[in-house]
Amino acid sequence: xxxxxxxxPVSGPPTRDQAVIKLALGAIGxxxxxxxxxxxxAFREAFTGHHPLALDALHLYGVLSLIFWAMMLVxxxxxxxxxxxxxxxxxxxxxxxxxxMGGRNSGKKWSAGIxxxxxxxxxxxxxxxxxxxxxxxxxxxxxxxxxxPSLSGWIIPIAVFILIFLxxxxxxxxxxxxxxxxxxxxxxxxxxxxxxxxxIAQNPEILWAFSPHYAVQxxxxxxxxAFLALGAVVLAVTGxxxxxxxxxxxxxxxxxxxxxxxVLPALMLNYMGQGALALREGEAIMxxxxxxxxxxxxxxxxxxxxxxxxxxxxxxxxxxAFSVTQQAIQLGFMPRLRINHTNAKTIGxxxxxxxxxxxxIMVVLLVLTFGNVSNLTAAYGIAVTGAMLMDTxxxxxxxxxxxxxxxxxxxxxxxxxxxxxxxxxxxNLTKLTDGGWVPLAISGFAFILLTSWAKGRSxxxxxxxxxxxxxxxxxxxxxxxxxxVPGTAVFMTTSxxxxxxxxxxxLKHNKVLHERIVLLTVSILDRPHVAxxxxxKSEDLGAGFYRIILRxxxxxxxxVPKALxxxxxxxxxxxxxxxxxxxxxxxxxxxxxxxxxxxxEKLFAWMLRNAETAMxxxxxxxxxxxxxxxxxxx
Numbered sequence: 209x210x211x212x213x214x215x216x217p218v219s220g221p222p223t224r225d226q227a228v229i230k231l232a233l234g235a236i237g238x239x240x241x242x243x244x245x246x247x248x249x250a251f252r253e254a255f256t257g258h259h260p261l262a263l264d265a266l267h268l269y270g271v272l273s274l275i276f277w278a279m280m281l282v283x284x285x286x287x288x289x290x291x292x293x294x295x296x297x298x299x300x301x302x303x304x305x306x307x308x309m310g311g312r313n314s315g316k317k318w319s320a321g322i323x324x325x326x327x328x329x330x331x332x333x334x335x336x337x338x339x340x341x342x343x344x345x346x347x348x349x350x351x352x353x354x355x356x357p358s359l360s361g362w363i364i365p366i367a368v369f370i371l372i373f374l375x376x377x378x379x380x381x382x383x384x385x386x387x388x389x390x391x392x393x394x395x396x397x398x399x400x401x402x403x404x405x406x407x408i409a410q411n412p413e414i415l416w417a418f419s420p421h422y423a424v425q426x427x428x429x430x431x432x433x434a435f436l437a438l439g440a441v442v443l444a445v446t447g448x449x450x451x452x453x454x455x456x457x458x459x460x461x462x463x464x465x466x467x468x469x470x471v472l473p474a475l476m477l478n479y480m481g482q483g484a485l486a487l488r489e490g491e492a493i494m495x496x497x498x499x500x501x502x503x504x505x506x507x508x509x510x511x512x513x514x515x516x517x518x519x520x521x522x523x524x525x526x527x528x529a530f531s532v533t534q535q536a537i538q539l540g541f542m543p544r545l546r547i548n549h550t551n552a553k554t555i556g557x558x559x560x561x562x563x564x565x566x567x568x569i570m571v572v573l574l575v576l577t578f579g580n581v582s583n584l585t586a587a588y589g590i591a592v593t594g595a596m597l598m599d600t601x602x603x604x605x606x607x608x609x610x611x612x613x614x615x616x617x618x619x620x621x622x623x624x625x626x627x628x629x630x631x632x633x634x635x636n637l638t639k640l641t642d643g644g645w646v647p648l649a650i651s652g653f654a655f656i657l658l659t660s661w662a663k664g665r666s667x668x669x670x671x672x673x674x675x676x677x678x679x680x681x682x683x684x685x686x687x688x689x690x691x692x693v694p695g696t697a698v699f700m701t702t703s704x705x706x707x708x709x710x711x712x713x714x715l716k717h718n719k720v721l722h723e724r725i726v727l728l729t730v731s732i733l734d735r736p737h738v739a740x741x742x743x744x745k746s747e748d749l750g751a752g753f754y755r756i757i758l759r760x761x762x763x764x765x766x767x768v769p770k771a772l773x774x775x776x777x778x779x780x781x782x783x784x785x786x787x788x789x790x791x792x793x794x795x796x797x798x799x800x801x802x803x804x805x806x807x808x809e810k811l812f813a814w815m816l817r818n819a820e821t822a823m824x825x826x827x828x829x830x831x832x833x834x835x836x837x838x839x840x841x842x
Contacts, residue, residue: 231462237390241521242447270426300455381550404481664812676706
């Protein structure tokens with residue numbers, strides 16, 4: 209008999225479908241935390257909020273129908289199907305979209321209108337990022353009043369403790385606990401699905417609410433109440449913009465798959481379950497229908513699961529705020545801030561102390577000031593709907609000017625989105641005096657900071673470029689006359705043209721030049737990442753002078769010494785022990801013809817003084833840096 213051989217399957221690399229499924233599961237833990245925790249308060253707010261509705265069939269079916277079709281129009285069609293196609297080499301978000309438009313429209317300057325839309329959307333995002341943690345955590349902890357009414361007095365202290373703890377651990381990163389985010393959110397979505405199904409089984413007629421005619425009937429019979437109800441309905445789609453902003457981490461297809469296959473069904477099952485419960489029990493359960501869905505023995509476990517989900521939602525928003533801030537700095541809309549990398553293996557995991565502490569203070573103040581979710585949601589809706597409206601404006605520019613869609617179809621689609629967004633925004637404006645002014649004030653302040661810095665920076669660069677001496681003139685006149693000393697001098701400059709002011713001041717005061725002079729510019733491109741082989745652009749200017757341009761994407765860390773060590777086209781290899789970095793620190797002077805309002809000039813000067821130094825931002829060795837001051841009028 210011959211030898212019998214058993215064939216063993218060889219495990220190869222994962223297929224494309226397996227990779228998509230793995231990323232889709234990962235996205236559940238990060239991307240959908242905000243929209244996933246909306247059932248905690250969205251349905252309830254329509255009947256107990258600032259414009260409460262009577263608990264009858266017309267309003268129940270009408271609200272549930274509005275929630276479902278809002279999810280379909282805003283999340284599924286607008287964000288998942290269309291906006292997420294507008295990726296900037298994989299990255300999403302308002303600033304990435306703005307940079308994408310700049311890159312495709314490189315023949316002319318970005319129009320001021322497009323830039324303002326992108327900056328305004330970013331400003332609204334910062335307002336949203338302060339309210340989301342407060343709403344999510346407070347919404348979960350309020351379940352304590354259902355589990356044990358005698359503990360109601362502990363809701364605010366516990367929520368504040370959780371939020372402060374969450375912000376305190378940011379400095380050490382979330383890599384260790386991040387592995388649990390996916391399983392916890394998976395458990396959360398499965399739990400709310402099962403609770404919804406059990407409730408629907410007792411009143412299956414509630415499923416008729418999927419029909420759009422109930423939403424239309426609501427508007428036809430009570431147009432004013434239906435319009436005001438939109439202020440609560442929009443709470444069900446908060447976090448839709450996070451799908452686009454987090455696209456760079458997971459990709460468009462995995463996010464779309466996890467939304468359509470898992471998250472959307474789970475959310476709608478829970479909303480329908482809450483509706484069925486309201487049909488059975490009436491007003492008695494409207495204090496907190498989310499937790500009333502669970503039997504008494506399961507309310508405490510549900511409280512723990514919901515609180516963990518809320519914490520994960522907060523973490524996603526905080527990480528998003530760090531990421532957007534880094535993009536804004538790199539694209540020139542914010543001054544340099546200290547950015548710490550919490551994970552050496554993963555570039556995207558960053559921590560920005562100033563942003564962290566500012567968020568913590570504002571979030572805690574919001575919780576203490578507003579006191580409950582119902583009051584907070586009045587402020588929440590305006591920031592969310594404002595950001596969605598800005599995204600629709602940017603989308604309209606994209607469809608007509610860049611993608612060149614058929615004007616009829618693009619016009620109908622954009623028109624529909626504008627109608628929906630404007631209705632949501634207008635409905636939330638009715639809560640302006642109830643706290644809706646808070647996110648507008650926060651966003652307005654952020655908008656002033658972003659635009660003042662961008663304007664001041666452009667004026668400063670233009671003024672320095674105008675007064676700069678041509679490089680060839682300087683090399684011919686100074687190279688032969690000045691005494692040369694051993695070593696390398698790197699003069700950092702924002703302009704890839706002309707002679708840096710620091711070089712002129714150094715020669716004027718020290719009367720010497722190093723053997724090798726490098727004029728170094730760090731250039732941030734309009735794409736998220738630049739490959740290593742495309743990083744360095746160098747030019748030999750003669751007489752030991754070189755110009756180097758280091759190119760980075762707006763999502764990348766700018767480590768200058770690390771990049772210079774790989775340069776081989778500018779003489780001998782760079783050794784940091786033999787290299788001195790010369791930086792110019794500008795002091796602003798008032799001009800007779802200022803390029804911006806005096807108060808904005810003072811604001812820009814204050815931001816310039818308090819910005820992170822180039823030494824820290826570009827990772828320069830502290831003992832190899834020389835700073836030279838200069839005065840500039842703008």
